[in-house]
Amino acid sequence: MTHRPETIDGAPCWADLITSDREGAQRFYGGLLDWSFDAPNPRFGGYANVRFRGQSVGGVMPIVPGLDMRVGWNVHLQSSDLEATARRVVAAGGKVVLERHPVGTLGFMMGVVDPTGAYVGMWEPGEHRGAEWIGAPGGMCWHELYTRDGARADAFFRAVFDYEQTKVENDKGVDYARYGRAGRPLCGRLQMTAAWGEVPPHWLVYFAVPELAAALAKLPSLGGRLIHGPFETPMGPSAMVVDPQGAVFALMQVTGSHA
Template sequence: MPAEATEGTPCWADATFTDLEGAKRFYGELLGWTFGDTLAEYGNYTQAYVDGKAVAALMPPGPGQMPPGWCLYLASPDAEATASKIRGAGGTLLVEPMRVGEFGTMVLAADPGGVTFGVWQPGTHKGFEARTVPGAFNWAEVFTRAPERADAFFPEVFGYGVQRMTDDGVDFTLYDLGADPVLGRMRMTDDFPPEVPPYMNVYFTVDDCDAAVEKATSMGATLRFGPMTIPFGRFAALTDPEGAPFSLIDNGTTGGEMPTLERVS
């Protein structure tokens, strides 16, 4: 069983889909996921596994829930206290702290720019049982049209340090906890259609980005950007057959110079 994640670190990801079986087929084929039993008492919540280790979950939307999409959860030792910080920093609570049986306590929230994310206080469910291996969570970035507000909000709530990329052509910051990078923050440019809302971009690990993109698009996904090679890997951004954005990255294929970051806070 994994140790409890440090406060503010990504600890889990799940997604809602109107066609749950279709989503299971898509991500199962693409990322090699197998699936556990559907938990009817928890809204047909279905965990996904890689080599027997929990890596994500899928579920159908409940009444009035948002469109299909991925939700990243950030760890908290006290969901009530984190919810209070979210309110104090100008965020919105979409779901107040809610006990989920013995598994833990969840919060759903949005930052001042409208980026939706979750908070998870673990009980028996500690979160990701595998990371960065093929099929598992790799990285995440806040995609927002209100970067200044995000850069104030997330550090206030979770105590992140902030580093800014010095490249004038890219508005990107890195949130960290000491020496550990936690999240990225990217400004959404005019290349994003106005109907695309701000979101948390979740990256999953693959062995071969190009091959994975080809497989994804053959199953109905849409390629939005890439594949592109950067110092951290070769990645691509897509939307799945229901329109949920996600990204794929192969950390074994790298290129280019490491970006220069300057400490902001």
């Protein structure tokens, strides 16, 4: 099942992996999620699209020596006007750490750190509209902000993207909010507790799988490992895992679309 790219400002539209071992990443994600990888593009520092059944699901970028790059998954939020978004970011107490700049004819990108310290990318579409395969096994299906100051994060993203924010009640005392626009849920926000230790604020991307137990069973032979879960969510069973190079992401069992 394919889904049209999300067209709402503030919606997560893309994710890319920064890795220290591109070939190792191909083996791991190819084995776990049945992904294929385009050839590296020298115009963009070796960046390459990742695909599921020919449809784009995200990107992969090798660490460039001399640049401050860390292994991990980056989430990108859509903006139809990055210049206006940048003004709202600064006014709301955030920082633009990577200025708006063109990526060929594909679009414009920008990097932002919110007032609680979490980095997130921003994307103004050109020819590249975002992921083509979402909400179904093999693609992104959910995204979350992990922060130590939920109220401050809520205020910031409400000012930047006018998110509709709903606190999600639960019996575990977890401070969780769902962000949405136009009546559509787009992503979530979880307040980290002392149990998270020194883990910095960050965004987490979830990838859909048809059967969580089967996916987790593959991890050891592929060099990955389970770090939290499995746990139940309203959208399906999930687990947090890490790839062989240290990039953290989540898996969620879905059978249809949650986009």
